[in-house]
């Protein structure tokens with residue numbers, strides 16, 4: 283059910299295109315009290331990711347702008363692995379290419395900057411301040427969260443829930459046959475969070491791939507609802523949607539991160555199953571794979587469920603929420 287009052291929330295993001303759409307939703311939702319947006323390396327480097335978050339805030343123009351704090355510049359163990367080929371060289375569809383009718387940049391240089399506070403500190407301070415009321419929505423690799431656990435485990439364990447866009451239970455990976463991108467980039471961090479004991483909801487590819495957004499629908503929406511936000515959505519999704527057209531024959535994209543925000547707002551959008559999940563960190567072919575124990579004879583006494591894994595989604599209701607929340 284949808285929470286009646288605005289709930290304290292932090293979004294942890296790697297600053298890509300679907301992250302941006304998710305942040306638009308969160309900024310516009312009356313059910314979310316967005317305390318901060320913490321940023322890390324993933325789709326793009328952490329500095330560009332922070333600029334992208336600031337860009338979204340500038341375009342949406344919320345009454346209260348959330349604090350934006352930079353965190354980890356690279357995964358716990360593995361080298362950085364970016365997705366510029368998918369999200370564009372700036373991580374946001376290469377916005378510099380777009381001009382106004384008078385030739386001026388449609389997206390001029392920003393005057394806002396990220397806070398000097400470190401993202402891991404921001405996460406721990408919020409856990410201390412809001413405790414069980416706080417929901418963290420993780421839209422990128424889990425490096426910031428793993429670092430917060432390594433720095434002050436008992437404090438981060440105070441949070442109510444972490445809704446994670448990541449992993450896959452019964453479907454293949456996306457960045458490899460075995461792994462979803464966020465878990466592939468930092469499998470060590472993902473496993474640290476799996477072992478955290480914090481209530482986790484996994485919004486994996488099983489449901490994200492059932493949340494498509496077609497190019498023609500985005501363009502029709504912007505035509506019928508002209509605004510800075512709808513123009514931004516058309517602009518920033520161009521390269522991302524072309525990637526899916528060329529690689530999957532679908533001119534559109536999947537709303538991975540927006541679905542995670544949707545689930546944080548209204549958990550009835552999905553059906554979940556509690557499972558015991560681990561993330562492979564060493565596999566030559568399977569690094570980043572999320573492995574859920576689905577056996578009938580699973581030994582839950584020894585391996586108790588650690589994740590509520592989303593296996594079904596009400597796509598129609600989610601897409602209605604998405605369109606409601608991108609509306610200025």
Ligand code: RIB
Nearest residue numbers: 298301421422463464538
């Ligand atoms: O696998 C999809 C996830 O990886 C999304 O969060 C996308 O933004 C990328 O970070």
Ligand code: CA
Nearest residue numbers: 296301421422
């Ligand atoms: Ca992301």
